[in-house]
Amino acid sequence: MKENFLHYLWKFKKFDTLNLKTFNGEEIAIINVGHYLELAGPDFFNAQIVIGNQKWAGNVEIHLKSSDWYVHHHERDEAYENVILHVVWEHDTEIFRSNNSEIPVLELKNHVDSVTIANYQSLMSPKSWIFCEKQIKEIDEFVFKNWQERLFFERLERKSKPIYDLLKLTNNDWEAVLFCLLAKNFGLNTNGEIFLKIVQSIPFSILRKESFEVENLEALFLGNAGLLDAEKEDNYFKDLKFRYFYLLHKYQMERRLVEPVQFFKHRPDNFPTIRLSQLANLYHSQQNLFSGISATNSVKSIYKIFEISTSNYWENHYQFDKESPKKKKKLSKSFIDLVTINTIIPLQFAYAKSQGKEISEDLIQLINEVAPEKNAIIDKFSSFGIKSKSAFETQSLLQLKNEYCNKSRCLDCAIGMELLKKIS
Template sequence: MLSVNPLCSEALLQYIWLSGHFDPFGLATVTGEPVTILNPGQLNRDGGPDFTAARLRIAGMEWAGNVELHYRTSDWRRHGHQHNPRYHNVILHVVFEHDLPGPPQGIPVLELQRRIPKILLRRYRHLMDHTAFVPCAPLLHRVPEEVWERWTPRLIEERLARKTEVFRNWLEQTRFNWEEVCTRAMAQGYGMPVNTAAFLELFQSIPFMLLARTRPYRQRLEALLFGQAGMLETAFQDTYPKELQSEYRFLQHKHGLQSMPAHRWQWLRMRPTSFPSLRIAHFAAVLHNTPHLFSRLLDTEDIPALEKLLEAGPSPYWQYHYRLDVPSVSTAAPGRHILHHIMINTVVPLLYLYGKHMRLPQYQQRALDLLDNIPAENNRIIRGWAEEKVPSITATDSQSLLQLKQCYCDAKRCLECKVGKSLLGDDINVCREDEEDQLWGAER
């Protein structure tokens, strides 16, 4: 059970002030001056008072200016605002608890402690203390469908912004060579989930012009990639890896190449289809078969055509090997879920960034359409949401839920989440505290 008087954080107080989740009738300052809120102002995320451009009527006179919020009135002096000129035009000091004989510096003080529904405070404390998969798990069934519909596009936009930031930096590094950026991005995609960094290191170690010149010659391309990956440093029995080794030594000497340490690659606890050797072979086939990969991606509009582009078959040796010099009965091409994973994490962000950078919104829309038509991912987080009765049908659903869990739920950013805001204000005037506590307790 929570304490009878749960604390109200300043972040929650900001939310309450902005959303109006308090009794607005008969508002008055601690000295008895009537207060009417004409406009609560705009939340200020920079330095200075919490809200700017507020409009209030205090004691019959209309004021325009800033509003500062604190848990206690004494926090004004504790934070040193009396010495900061940014706070000289504060027209109202809003607090949860007034703990001084009078207002500091003569600024009117409005206390909200007795005007905020206790159930809202308790629910917020439950959210902050709850240790379930997501903080609001006991109340998720109350979230209206329209809240999800409004929140999902914003989450997708945020997730694409995160993913494209790296690509944007590569564009600047490569002087806006989209083909080179595409190659790096696709390499990362083929390395997911555990060899992402190693694949990126591999392709950053090869001058792009050398890669482009080598691309038409399959065995030379494979020699370059496996040699740079540090996978040609041992003695082999099979003819094929011996040929790759000889070819790579020539390329290495001619171009002054330095191979990666072999220990960069992860092999443990993964299926053979995810072995980095087989992934390199498959990506080498894509590069060999598609000279202008990024241009092809721009021209390929439907998912079956993208799947065909990404599942190019490697050289015959890899039909019976997962690793160099280690035979197997047969090998399998990357499963459709792997191809979809590459589309979601590479193709979609690339198209979205290209459309935004080139001001061609049709490519941004195509990226979003792809997410709408690719099946949802199946991973630990998405399964966790499914257990909470929040299903994923498409990649749009799964990507938005990944963003929500990783960037909001795990960080307890409930006050910035549309789901959290919806639940904080849901039925706060009709819920019984004992029923609410039982609901949360049942989830522990």
């Protein structure tokens, strides 16, 4: 048994509340269980309880055993001085405040029916992948859809934190923040952090000035990526190298090389040379990218914005000095979908929040237009009968798996709570 099960029992009064007594025999009447706090300090704040003939207002602390009070060193913490009731599964020792007054104890184990305990044990039985995999398909559709919406916005909250960090680093320049986020996206999992360091090593004011010449942007990106260091016979390579060192001199920039970009295990279309050229062309062709992206409300318009390719040289090259069959290297729809999920929608969410605007419905409508993601987690949910029709649903499932299932937070999850209610 885990402590969060006791939190559930207390919060929803899933025990016999008519014949409650403290371990010392005083009658207990619960007027208000208090507010559930998932922060430091007592578990339930501002509860109202009658013990004997005395009405108390204060906090409630919950443990599996009374002795856990001392295990967690609450006797040294002033935050626990106002605890009016110690709720435990098993009482094994008396607990005292700093003034030596004893804290009343309610032992729950004799007040919870066997069905409730059996249902909890069934839900939390050893799992193969997630605890509720055999029952999840039975959840009421209304409950499931509402929970998915909550999960989607929880995930957006998490994704917005790095955005606010970037805002501080860029003096609240949303255009620069967007550029950093896109660079990380263009680098994918392998080169994402490296691409971010590359663009952060170049003042964004310089990139703005040089965006009218795409070759200058490529020179800066490839140069700080260390891809212009060798000696090549290729004329385009020589031109970019000349431009790179000229720009360093022009702006009195120190050369800031980051760790080497990775080609290994990438399909040629994802080579860093190709992605950096596409990124340069995006900023060359879209001079006010942030205003366009922050206002867009359809996938069709996003595809239009990202209808870009590489510079001409890369149409028949993947690396310098190595010619390949000619191919127009445009961004694929699946790649733009990833950018929409990981950059555009989180950025719109964070920007609207900073402006005090409510755009939740717009974001749900937009994410529902994006095709569902394909990965092992989504495939596994599909095998349990949970099919995804859009990225709204896949993003919600990823949040569910990573933040609830993996952390055994069934009693914080609407699905787990619904299953307990159905069988209680």
